[in-house]
Amino acid sequence: xxxxxxxxxxxxxxxxxxxxxxxxxxxxxxxxxxxxxxxxxxxxxxxxxxxxxxxxxxxxxxxxxxxxxxxxxxxxxxxxxxxxxxxxxxxxxxxxxxxxxxxxxxxxxxxxxxxxxxxxxxxxxxxxxxxxxxxxxxxxxxxxxxxxxxxxxxxxxxxxxxxxxxxxxxxxxxxxxxxxxxxxxxxxxxxxxxxxxxxxxxxxxxxxxxxxxxxxxxxxxxxxxxxxxxxxxxxxxxxxxxxxxxxxxxxxxxxxxxxxxxxxxxxxxxxxxxxxxxxxxxxxxxxxxxxxxxxxxxxxxxxxxxxxxxxxxxxxxxxxxxxxx
Numbered sequence: 001x002x003x004x005x006x007x008x009x010x011x012x013x014x015x016x017x018x019x020x021x022x023x024x025x026x027x028x029x030x031x032x033x034x035x036x037x038x039x040x041x042x043x044x045x046x047x048x049x050x051x052x053x054x055x056x057x058x059x060x061x062x063x064x065x066x067x068x069x070x071x072x073x074x075x076x077x078x079x080x081x082x083x084x085x086x087x088x089x090x091x092x093x094x095x096x097x098x099x100x101x102x103x104x105x106x107x108x109x110x111x112x113x114x115x116x117x118x119x120x121x122x123x124x125x126x127x128x129x130x131x132x133x134x135x136x137x138x139x140x141x142x143x144x145x146x147x148x149x150x151x152x153x154x155x156x157x158x159x160x161x162x163x164x165x166x167x168x169x170x171x172x173x174x175x176x177x178x179x180x181x182x183x184x185x186x187x188x189x190x191x192x193x194x195x196x197x198x199x200x201x202x203x204x205x206x207x208x209x210x211x212x213x214x215x216x217x218x219x220x221x222x223x224x225x226x227x228x229x230x231x232x233x234x235x236x237x238x239x240x241x242x243x244x245x246x247x248x249x250x251x252x253x254x255x256x257x258x259x260x261x262x263x264x265x266x267x268x269x270x271x272x273x274x275x276x277x278x279x280x281x282x283x284x285x286x287x288x289x290x291x292x293x294x295x296x297x298x299x300x301x302x303x304x305x306x307x308x309x310x311x312x313x314x315x316x317x318x319x320x321x322x323x324x325x
Contacts, residue, residue, distance in 0.1 A: 014104040014117035014163075016142075022052025023146060026125040029076055030085040044073065052122045055141060059134040075127050087148035092123060093142075098152055103159035110202035111167040112289055119166045121159075131158055133165045139167040147196050154214050160203040168195050172293035184322060186251075187241045190258050191295035196265075197272020198292055207277040226270045231312035233267040241318060275302040278311070296322045 029039045047053055048111035060067040075081065104117055119133075120141040131144045142162040150158070172192075200211045212220045227232075238259055244251045249257060261267045279298070280288045282305035291298040296319060302311040307312050 014100060016104075016117065016119050016163075018096065018101050018121045018123070019052050020092065020123045021050040022047070022098065023088075023125050024075055025050050025053070025124045027085070027089050030082055030088070033077075033082050034085055044069075047072075047076070048242065052124060054135045055134070056124055056126060056143065057120060058136070059132075059143070062134075072127075081125075084148065088125060088146055091146055091150075093147045095123060095146070095155060096206060098155060098159075100159060100163075101162055102316060103156045106160040106205055106282070107163035107167055107202050108165060108188075109290075110198060110285070110289060111204075112171045115167045115171040116135065117163055117167050118170070119163065131162060133162050133169075140169060142166065151214070157203045157214055161199040164199040164202040165195065168198065168292060183245045183247065186254060187244050187322060188295055190241070190244070190254075193258065193261070193268040194272030194275065194292070194295070194298070195292070196262070196269040197233050197274070197276050200265075200269055201272045201276045201280070207280050221269070223265065226265065230271060230274050233271050234312040234314070237261060237267050237271060238308075238315060238318060242315075245318075245321060275299075275306075278302060278305045278309075281299075281305075 025043070029043050029047065032039050032043065053072070057067055100121070107117065108115065111262050118139065120136060120139055122141060122143045123146055124143050125146050129147060131142070133140055134143060142159070144155070144158065144162075201207065204211045204213065210220060210223075212223050240249075240261070241259075244254060262269075275298070276288055279291075279302055283301065285300065288298075291301055299314045300319050300323075303319075306313050
């Protein structure tokens with residue numbers, strides 16, 4: 001099913017294919033259980049052969065997470081999931097009627113002109129309550145956790161966030177390709193994680209809109225608290241970059257260090273968002289977009305925009321070492 005074939009004002013047409021076969025199979029089993037019936041081998045085979053399930057399995061195992069048919073079967077047979085059957089079914093039905101057009105508009109407003117938005121959109125009933133982007137057979141796929149507590153506008157916000165990730169991957173070539181220094185290449189690659197902040201800004205719709213305007217007070221308070229740690233968090237990330245450049249972290253330990261800055265919405269989100277907001281407010285959105293694919297140039301521009309503000313800035317030594325390669 002093609003979720004949207006609308007043509008946007010700039011002539012772009014997002015190509016997003018919606019796949020709900022995993023949720024359909026899970027809901028079918030849950031409805032059997034509601035009637036007091038046991039799912040057959042055919043019911044389980046339908047689930048485990050579904051495109052959405054197979055894609056989820058590939059993603060989880062690629063991250064080294066425990067994932068198996070037996071584990072997932074236990075999840076589907078849990079009483080806690082059974083109790084949510086009606087809510088899950090209503091949510092899936094509602095979500096399939098949401099037009100991705102608004103989300104595509106917002107994502108493209110923070111992407112270079114001509115950026116293609118091509119993706120597979122999986123609705124997933126699964127144990128972990130997270131949404132994410134993952135490559136499936138060379139195509140960027142968005143996995144959306146089916147959450148009955150998420151409203152239509154909140155879903156569009158999530159879609160925008162994930163579509164921005166899809167778009168920025170399509171728009172940006174490998175910025176490390178010209179570097180012969182492996183440490184510089186690694187740091188440049190990790191700097192791209194500030195794309196989480198770009199996506200937060202795009203999903204909000206602008207620098208004057210709170211990234212969690214649609215969410216509960218507790219979520220907004222957590223975000224505001226974490227953004228308040230901006231100076232310290234920028235320093236921690238900078239130390240991480242220098243540790244890579246100076247080979248103080250073994251190569252096989254770098255991923256764990258870098259992943260620790262994701263958290264619920266850690267520095268890759270909060271520091272990235274505040275830097276992006278600062279650049280857009282000072283120099284305008286076109287300048288911000290022009291440097292989304294140039295991490296070192298973006299950090300340098302942020303330094304210029306933040307001068308005299310009391311906000312932490314990046315070390316000239318770091319930027320010089322990065323720019324030299």
